[in-house]
Amino acid sequence: MKRIITSLIILASVLPTYAQKKVKINSQKKAVIQSVDDKSEALTQLSDKIWAFEEVAFQETQSAKALADYAEAQGFTVKRGVAGIPTAFTAEYGSGAPVIGILGEFDALPGLSQKTVPTKDPLNPGAPGHGCGHNLFGVASLGAATAIKELIEAGELEGTVRFYGTPAEEKYFGKLWMVREGLFDDVDVCMDWHPSAETKVSVQKGLALVDFIVEFEGQAAHASGDPWNGRSASDALELYTTGINYYREHIKPTVRIHYHIQDGGQVVNVVPDYSKIWTRVRDTNREGMEKVWKHVERIAEGAAIMADVDYKISLVSGVHEVLVNRTGGAALQSNLEYLGSISYTDEEQEFAKKIQEATQSEIVGIESKIEPMEETLENPMGGSTDVGDVSYVVPTIRLSATTAPKGTPWHSWAVVACGGMSIGHKGMLYAAKALAMTMVDLYEKEKLREKIKAEFKERKGDYVYKGIVPDGPPPIGNN
Template sequence: MNKNFLTLLFIAATLQFAVGQKIGKNKQAVITSIEKHKSELIRISDSIWALAETAFEESKSAEVLAEYAEKNGLKVTRGVADIPTAFTATYGSGKPVISILGEFDALPGLSQKTEPTKNPRIDGAPGHGCGHNMFGAASLGSAIAIKELIADGKIKGTVKFLGTPAEEKYFAKVWMVEAGLWDDVDVNISWHPGANIEADVQSGLSLIDFIVEFYGQAAHASADPWNGRSASDALELYTTGINYYREHIKPTSRIHYHIQDGGQVVNVVPDYSKIWVRVRDPKRKVMLPTYEQVKKMAEGAAIMANVEYKISLVSGIYETLVNRSGGEIMQENLELLGPITYTAEETAFGKAIQKATGKPEVGMDSSIEPLKETEEFPGGGSTDVGDVSWNVPNINLSVTVAPKDTPWHSWAVVACGGMSIGHKGMVYASKAMAMTMVDLFENQKLVDKVKEEFKNRKGDEKYEAMIDGPPPIGSN
């Protein structure tokens, strides 16, 4: 063994000791706890990955998480907010109350084997193209680690895990907020699977979903079409109006639609049509006027086609209210943990995914991103975490579970989420969130700082849930 090699070993050991000293006993304890539960957390994630249940149908996935929470001493309440697959799992008493989100719903049509080329497990079946199988498992691991610290008398307060279904379609958290499930919470913690590691201090897009139905008069499409009033004509006129309107909305806004029923057969003037419409913008105050105009256009289409129409609100969600004070706490813990390391086989898998999806074959990116400036008008998607963030301070995290530039909501994410690349990201996220919760439980001043920023950013804005009626259970 040469002298240089011994010197490198000494330096590595010294650095490892220094990081260990800096992490602190309670943070070391949650890391140890998550390592202890690691095989079970992977089992839970893989079980939910294989179940791949969609919005409001996640009964088995929810139960996998709830059972493990109960097994580890958390008090579970099922069916909260009148949603069969929503639940809470709590431990402790008094303040602070720190909550953590756990999602577990899949996306339709994305079934995939753990292979780096497109190959469905079950043709046409759902798959976890947004990594929610890892989301819930990682968050539960964090909650259990904190529970063990409270049980050992190392910290005081309450940890609250919330099993939150239907994020991909109906946005169940909106109904959960209305049910008061965050009323007693001081700070909320969340994460999302991604292709990089960062304390997420960017907002998302507000949106509103609604259904438009047109009702006409059926007739023979050839023998007496003059006796018909076509609901399909109204639908086509409506989509034409939407597409012309796109030029006149803000560049930050988006309008999407999905035709759900345009008629059944070619030789009948259809008396019914149905379309799902979504309007988005980074600012709710910009999104709402666009929504009102798109609703008016449905009436215009109905007049032109001489049919009746009906508009039904599905749900709407807020943009995320960013909390940079919380992001700074998360950032420190990411830097303590350092990057994820990958085997040669995992790197090769990532590059094969990139090749299959037409991306540069650069492999995995697990470097710790610096804390970025918060953009005024971010792009990207939407999440009902936004509604939580307007009711309680929210600290958010992104962790690598797929190779760089992977198309999201695709088979490629499903493939990674069921194998070791996803497992590593899940365990890493669990540790980072638990360490951040330790900071909050140990230091009331940090909690106060996060809450003060929340108060200032929210200002005079009064939260108003964008729902009309009970959650649409069984609407899939």
């Protein structure tokens, strides 16, 4: 009963925004809105299940199964374990062109488990949590795909809808192997969204990125008795990080370099013969990123020489910046303007303000106003995503939808808290409607698809896409 009441509150808070708009929409768009509303209870329950599963990269067994099972129950043809990844799948309905894809993520982040309360309070201390809102992500996309499926089934639309269950976005970038497998090669246009602190069309490209592991191997010895017989892998690691940190003064402001020491030695009285560090390099485009990447690899070589140890570099994976499509973004923008902003209850605003207070953010509550589509910046900052690689093989339209209050630190407990309650649920259902409405446009308007593809071709130019992914199978089980 509590869940039913919650769904009614969510539905009531969103529906009035439709009546406020005088823009006319066709029956197909009304139908997808109604479809999401009709399934709001089931979609919310599915999201909460994934929120509670809290599964990390390539271990999302329960989450992937829940989504795939739901898709099968809705009449989709599901292919599980695609691209050599047990938790990757596709769900398809219809036949022929156009083929419209939609992306759905569902992995959590380590160490962020949190109750649905506005102060830091782990649900399962030390366990993962959905600090990027991916429990909402996959469900909203599948809700949108289901609404389109119903129209194809009824003969209102023609073509194919394909949902992609894409795992491991937070660590290994699972879409890279799905792209390599050719799973996007026949898609006309792809839809994507992401939980956010604001609602808008996403027309910023983010950052290209590469991940690699550096391992140093030396000679163990007694740290006091005969240290002269040792060659310290830990020394090499420290020299490596020192080199990186001195290098920071001489890189462009758009560059980001991160590292995580995974093994620096085991005990204090032994000269360590092994060390290991995960390194990440980013920049606003692949070309700039690659230049820094190769220099950082030379720093590892120099550190090994100075410490008189051996070294090994192993590529993990890397992603492209997003190839923005403003033509598709404009179509999405018109649907956002029709839907209007999400409205919130006094209780939700109070929850949001307590989140902001706890995270030392400006206490302004939560908002979801629809601004005009912003300009695409040449050098934006922010995060990285394997959606970038999808966007280099198929035109991709992207959305951000409000699922947490303004100023909320992302990849934190605060996002987890919002993603398991009504603030996150509202953003999820809103995203499903906006995505489905835009997909209706894509099916109905051949000229729109042609313009989207023309922009894609122009922006890509003569660049030949090649994924930054090592040979061989995905690194399943390496967590």
